[in-house]
Amino acid sequence: MNKFKSRTALSGALALAIMGFGATGALAEETIKVGILHSLSGTMAISETTLKDVMLMLIDEQNKKGGLLGKKLEAVVVDPASDWPLFAEKAKQLLEVDKVAAVFGCWxxxxxxxxxxxxxxxxxxxFYPVQYEGEESSRNVFYTGAAPNQQAIPAVDYLMNEEGVERWVLEGTDYVYPRTTNKILEAYLKAKGVAAEDIMINYTPFGFSDWQTEVAAIKKFGSAGKKTAVVSTINGDANVPFYKELGNQGIKATDIPVVAFSVGEEELAGLDTAPLVGHLAAWNYFMSADTPENAEFIAKWHAFIKNEKRVTNDPMEAHYIGFNMWVKAVEAAGTTETDAVIDSMVGVAVPNLSGGYSAMLPNHHITKPVLIGEIQGDGQFNTVWETSGLVPGDEWSDYLEGSKDLISDWRAPLSCGNFNAATGKCMGTVTQ
Amino acid sequence: MRRWVSGLLLLCAILPALAGGRLARADEIDDAIAGFAGNFAEVEQAIGALAATDDAVAPKILEALADGRLRIGPDHSLYIEDAKGALVEARTGAAADPPGKLKPVKVNNRVRRAVEAAMGQLTLLSPDPGQRMNAADTLFRSPDPGRLPALEQALAEETDARVKALLEQARAAILLMVPETPDADKIAAVETLAARGDQAARVLLGTAAEKSSGEIAAAANAALKSIDRELAFWSGVQSVYYGLSLGSVLLLAAIGLAITFGVMGVINMAHGEMVMLGAYTTFVVQDLIRNAAPGLFDYSLLIALPLAFLVAGAAGVAIERGIIRFLYGRPLETLLATFGLSLVLQQAVRSVFGPSNREVGNPSWMSGAVDVGGLVLTYNRLWIIVFSMMVFALLILLLRKTALGLQMRAVTQNRRMAASMGIRTDAVDSLTFGLGSGVAGVAGVALSQIENVSPNLGQSYIIDSFMVVVFGGVGNLWGTLVGAVSLGIANKLLEPVAGAVLGKIAVLILLVLFIQRRPRGLFPIKGRAVET
Structure with missing residues (x-):
C-alpha cells in the first residue's frame, strides 16, 4: 500500500515535470507579444512609468486567466527616454524586430x-491612453483617452452653468495640445457669447517654475467684478509651482477656481493639497469612483505594485479599457493579425471603472463618462458633477473651421479618417 | 445615578451654547436641516435658511460643512464629526449613535461660497476680531443692501480700528449700490473707496462712475484716475520685485557654479544634480521628521541645510577625486564626463526614490503672503531672497577673509607658484570643488520650496546657471550677483509685455548679442591669471 502510494507520487511528479517542461517549451515558441512604449527615463518618466507598470499588471492578470487564444502573453518593454525621435525608432523596433501584436504607449x-x-x-x-487635442484619426491608432468634447467642453459648461463664470483665463504650456485645445475652447466660448476682452490666453514654456507674474496677472484679470475661472492645460511638472503660487498669493477656489485637464491623482501625490481644496479637474475616471470594478482594480494595483499608497488615475483606466478591448477583439477575430483585429475592434464594449460600459466607435475613439472633480485635502477628487450618460469621442472638433465638416469612419465601405461631409471626399492620409 | 449625573452635565454643556443666539423656532431649523439631503442648489438654499434662523447651532453646522466634517444619516439627520473623530448630533450637540451608515455632505465651490456669505452674516458680531474681519471682508466683496442695518449696528459697536475701516468700506460699497442714498453720503463713500485704492475698489468706483452723473460721477472719475496712477506704480514695483526674486533663485543656482566653473575653470555639467541632491536631502530630513518628531517640522529646513551641504559637498569631493582631477586642462573631456555623470546621478535618484515628484512641505513661516501697499509678497520668495544674499555674503567672506579662501585664490591664479609656497594644490582643488558642490546642495534646500523635487530638478537649472556665470564674468562672484539679478529683472520686465515664452527668447538673444560685444562678460577679470 505504502509502496504503491509512493510510486504514484513519483510518476505524478514525473508527469508534472514533463508537463512543466512542455509548457515552458510552448512559452518560448508560442507567445503573443505586446509592446509597451512608455518613457522610463527623462522628463516624462514621472507620468509614463506608472503606465508601464499597469500594463505589466494587466498582462500578468490575463496570463493567470489562461492567456489569449491558448497562448501566453509576453510583454516587450522598451524605453524611449522622453526623446521624441527615439519613440519612432523604438516603435519601429517593436513592430519590425519583435513583431508585437499590439503596442500600448505614448503620452x-x-x-x-x-x-x-x-x-x-x-x-x-x-493604443494611446491619454487625453489629447483631437484633430486626428488613424486606422492604426485607437484613442482610449478623452477627445476635447469628452473633457474640455463639458468642464467649461460646468463652470458656466454651476459657477456662473463669465471671464476666462486659458493658461497653458506652449505646445500642440494646449494650443489646439485653447483654440477650440476660444471658438466655443465666443460661440456662447463671451466677449473677446473676457478671454485671456497665456502660454508658458515646459517646466516653467516662476509663476509670480502669471498668477498676479490672473488675480488682476479676476478682480474686474465678473466671476472668473482659469482653464489650465499646464502640463507635467509646471503644475506644482503653479498651484503653490496660487496658494501663497491667497487665490482660493471660491474666488477664482482653476479647472485642470492634466492634473490627476498622480500629479497631486507630490503636493500638499490643503490650499488647493475646491480647485477642479475634468477627467473620465477618478480613483474615488465608488464601484466594485474600481475597488477590485485598486486592490489588484496595490498588490501588484506592493505599495498601498500608490494612486490610480485616468490614463491607467484608459489602458485598462484599451487592453480589455484588444483582448476581446482578438478573441472575436480568432487571430492577432492586424487587419482582422482592427476590423473586429469597432463595436467592442467593455466595462470601464466608473460603472458603465465603454464602446469602441467607428472613428477609433471610445465612449466615456465625463466627470468633474474637486480636489480634496487628501489628494483625491470628489466628483461634483458627471454627464448623465456616456459621451462619444469626437475626433474632429465641431468648433474649428476646416475640421467641423470632417468625419472619421474606419468601417468597411467608407474606411476613411477624414471624410469631408460637405464635399463628399476622403482627404486621404493627411494626419495633421 | 451615574447616568443621571452625566446627563445633567451634558445639559449644562449645551445650555450656554443655546443661549448665544436668539432661540429660533425649532421647526425652522428642522426645515433648513432637511435641505442638506438634496443637491448642491438645495444645500445652498438650506444654508441661507439656516443662517436666517440666527440660531447658535447654525455657525457650528456651517463650519463643519466647510471643513467637510458634516455627515448625513439615512434618515436625513445631521451629525458633526469633531477633530478627534467623535460624532455628535448636529441639532443638539449630544453624543450620537447614528442609525445607519453616514455619508459626508458633499461640498462644491458654490456651497463653500454660500457658507462664506452666511458666516459673514453670523460672525459680524463675533467676539473674535479675526472672524469679524473675515465677515467684513465677505460683506465688502459681495455687498448686499439688505445687510445695511446689521452693518450699521456692527459699525457702532466695533472697537478694532482695522475691522472698523473694513466695515466702513463695506458700508460705502453698499451705499454706492443703492440709488436712494443722498448725494453727500455717496461722495463720502467714493472717498472711502478711493482711500482703499485697490483693484476691487476700482471696480466698484467704475460702476458708480457709469451709473451716476454730475458731482458723484466727477468724484468717482477723479478717484479712478488716482487709483490707476497708483496701480501703475505698484505694478512697476511688482515687476522689479518679481525680477529680484527670480534673480535670487538664479543666484542660488549659479553661485556654486561660479566657484567650480568661475574660480576653478571646470565645466561641470553635473552641477544641477548637486542642487538635486540637496533637495532630496531636504525630502529625506522632512520624511524622518514627519515620522519621528512632527513637532520639529518648522525647523526641518534649518536641519536640512548643513546636511545638504555635507551630502552634496562629499559628492563633489568624490567627483573631483574620482574623475575631474584626471581631466584638468581638457575642457571637452570634462564636459562630456560630467554630462554623463549627471545622467548617471539622475537615473540613480530615479531608481532609489522613484520617478515621481516627492512632497517637500513648506514650514509655516514660509507659507502665505504679506500685503505691502499694492504688493503681495509671498513669504517663500521673500525668504529665498534673504537666504541667497546670506549665502553670497558668507561665500565672499570665505574667499576674502579665510586661509582656505586665500589658498583657493592662490591656486587658481598661479598653481605652480602656490605649490612652491607649500600649498597642497590637489587638496585645495578638491576642497574648492567640494565647496562649490556643497553650496549647490544648500541651494537645493531653498529650491525644494518652490520647485518640484524630482530627478529632473537639476536639469532645468543648469543652462540658466551657466548663462548667469558667463554673463556676469567668469571668475567673479560679484559679477554673478549682478548677472543673476539683472537677468531676473530683464526677464520679469519682458514677461508681461511679450509673454513668458517670447520673453525668455528675447533675453537669450540679448545675452548672445552682449557676449558678442563683451566675450568676457560684465566684469571680466583683468591680468595674467586669465591667460593661463
Whole structure:
C-alpha cells in the first residue's frame, strides 16, 4: 500500500515535470507579444512609468486567466527616454524586430505624432491612453483617452452653468495640445457669447517654475467684478509651482477656481493639497469612483505594485479599457493579425471603472463618462458633477473651421479618417 | 445615578451654547436641516435658511460643512464629526449613535461660497476680531443692501480700528449700490473707496462712475484716475520685485557654479544634480521628521541645510577625486564626463526614490503672503531672497577673509607658484570643488520650496546657471550677483509685455548679442591669471 502510494507520487511528479517542461517549451515558441512604449527615463518618466507598470499588471492578470487564444502573453518593454525621435525608432523596433501584436504607449501628443507614420507604414496597432487635442484619426491608432468634447467642453459648461463664470483665463504650456485645445475652447466660448476682452490666453514654456507674474496677472484679470475661472492645460511638472503660487498669493477656489485637464491623482501625490481644496479637474475616471470594478482594480494595483499608497488615475483606466478591448477583439477575430483585429475592434464594449460600459466607435475613439472633480485635502477628487450618460469621442472638433465638416469612419465601405461631409471626399492620409 | 449625573452635565454643556443666539423656532431649523439631503442648489438654499434662523447651532453646522466634517444619516439627520473623530448630533450637540451608515455632505465651490456669505452674516458680531474681519471682508466683496442695518449696528459697536475701516468700506460699497442714498453720503463713500485704492475698489468706483452723473460721477472719475496712477506704480514695483526674486533663485543656482566653473575653470555639467541632491536631502530630513518628531517640522529646513551641504559637498569631493582631477586642462573631456555623470546621478535618484515628484512641505513661516501697499509678497520668495544674499555674503567672506579662501585664490591664479609656497594644490582643488558642490546642495534646500523635487530638478537649472556665470564674468562672484539679478529683472520686465515664452527668447538673444560685444562678460577679470 505504502509502496504503491509512493510510486504514484513519483510518476505524478514525473508527469508534472514533463508537463512543466512542455509548457515552458510552448512559452518560448508560442507567445503573443505586446509592446509597451512608455518613457522610463527623462522628463516624462514621472507620468509614463506608472503606465508601464499597469500594463505589466494587466498582462500578468490575463496570463493567470489562461492567456489569449491558448497562448501566453509576453510583454516587450522598451524605453524611449522622453526623446521624441527615439519613440519612432523604438516603435519601429517593436513592430519590425519583435513583431508585437499590439503596442500600448505614448503620452505627449508630440510622441504620438512621431510614431504615427511608423505604425501606418508597418501596419501596427497603437493604443494611446491619454487625453489629447483631437484633430486626428488613424486606422492604426485607437484613442482610449478623452477627445476635447469628452473633457474640455463639458468642464467649461460646468463652470458656466454651476459657477456662473463669465471671464476666462486659458493658461497653458506652449505646445500642440494646449494650443489646439485653447483654440477650440476660444471658438466655443465666443460661440456662447463671451466677449473677446473676457478671454485671456497665456502660454508658458515646459517646466516653467516662476509663476509670480502669471498668477498676479490672473488675480488682476479676476478682480474686474465678473466671476472668473482659469482653464489650465499646464502640463507635467509646471503644475506644482503653479498651484503653490496660487496658494501663497491667497487665490482660493471660491474666488477664482482653476479647472485642470492634466492634473490627476498622480500629479497631486507630490503636493500638499490643503490650499488647493475646491480647485477642479475634468477627467473620465477618478480613483474615488465608488464601484466594485474600481475597488477590485485598486486592490489588484496595490498588490501588484506592493505599495498601498500608490494612486490610480485616468490614463491607467484608459489602458485598462484599451487592453480589455484588444483582448476581446482578438478573441472575436480568432487571430492577432492586424487587419482582422482592427476590423473586429469597432463595436467592442467593455466595462470601464466608473460603472458603465465603454464602446469602441467607428472613428477609433471610445465612449466615456465625463466627470468633474474637486480636489480634496487628501489628494483625491470628489466628483461634483458627471454627464448623465456616456459621451462619444469626437475626433474632429465641431468648433474649428476646416475640421467641423470632417468625419472619421474606419468601417468597411467608407474606411476613411477624414471624410469631408460637405464635399463628399476622403482627404486621404493627411494626419495633421 | 451615574447616568443621571452625566446627563445633567451634558445639559449644562449645551445650555450656554443655546443661549448665544436668539432661540429660533425649532421647526425652522428642522426645515433648513432637511435641505442638506438634496443637491448642491438645495444645500445652498438650506444654508441661507439656516443662517436666517440666527440660531447658535447654525455657525457650528456651517463650519463643519466647510471643513467637510458634516455627515448625513439615512434618515436625513445631521451629525458633526469633531477633530478627534467623535460624532455628535448636529441639532443638539449630544453624543450620537447614528442609525445607519453616514455619508459626508458633499461640498462644491458654490456651497463653500454660500457658507462664506452666511458666516459673514453670523460672525459680524463675533467676539473674535479675526472672524469679524473675515465677515467684513465677505460683506465688502459681495455687498448686499439688505445687510445695511446689521452693518450699521456692527459699525457702532466695533472697537478694532482695522475691522472698523473694513466695515466702513463695506458700508460705502453698499451705499454706492443703492440709488436712494443722498448725494453727500455717496461722495463720502467714493472717498472711502478711493482711500482703499485697490483693484476691487476700482471696480466698484467704475460702476458708480457709469451709473451716476454730475458731482458723484466727477468724484468717482477723479478717484479712478488716482487709483490707476497708483496701480501703475505698484505694478512697476511688482515687476522689479518679481525680477529680484527670480534673480535670487538664479543666484542660488549659479553661485556654486561660479566657484567650480568661475574660480576653478571646470565645466561641470553635473552641477544641477548637486542642487538635486540637496533637495532630496531636504525630502529625506522632512520624511524622518514627519515620522519621528512632527513637532520639529518648522525647523526641518534649518536641519536640512548643513546636511545638504555635507551630502552634496562629499559628492563633489568624490567627483573631483574620482574623475575631474584626471581631466584638468581638457575642457571637452570634462564636459562630456560630467554630462554623463549627471545622467548617471539622475537615473540613480530615479531608481532609489522613484520617478515621481516627492512632497517637500513648506514650514509655516514660509507659507502665505504679506500685503505691502499694492504688493503681495509671498513669504517663500521673500525668504529665498534673504537666504541667497546670506549665502553670497558668507561665500565672499570665505574667499576674502579665510586661509582656505586665500589658498583657493592662490591656486587658481598661479598653481605652480602656490605649490612652491607649500600649498597642497590637489587638496585645495578638491576642497574648492567640494565647496562649490556643497553650496549647490544648500541651494537645493531653498529650491525644494518652490520647485518640484524630482530627478529632473537639476536639469532645468543648469543652462540658466551657466548663462548667469558667463554673463556676469567668469571668475567673479560679484559679477554673478549682478548677472543673476539683472537677468531676473530683464526677464520679469519682458514677461508681461511679450509673454513668458517670447520673453525668455528675447533675453537669450540679448545675452548672445552682449557676449558678442563683451566675450568676457560684465566684469571680466583683468591680468595674467586669465591667460593661463
Amino acid at each position: 505627449t501628443s508630440v510622441s504620438r505624432k512621431s510614431v504615427l507614420p511608423v505604425f501606418e507604414q508597418n501596419n501596427g496597432i497603437l
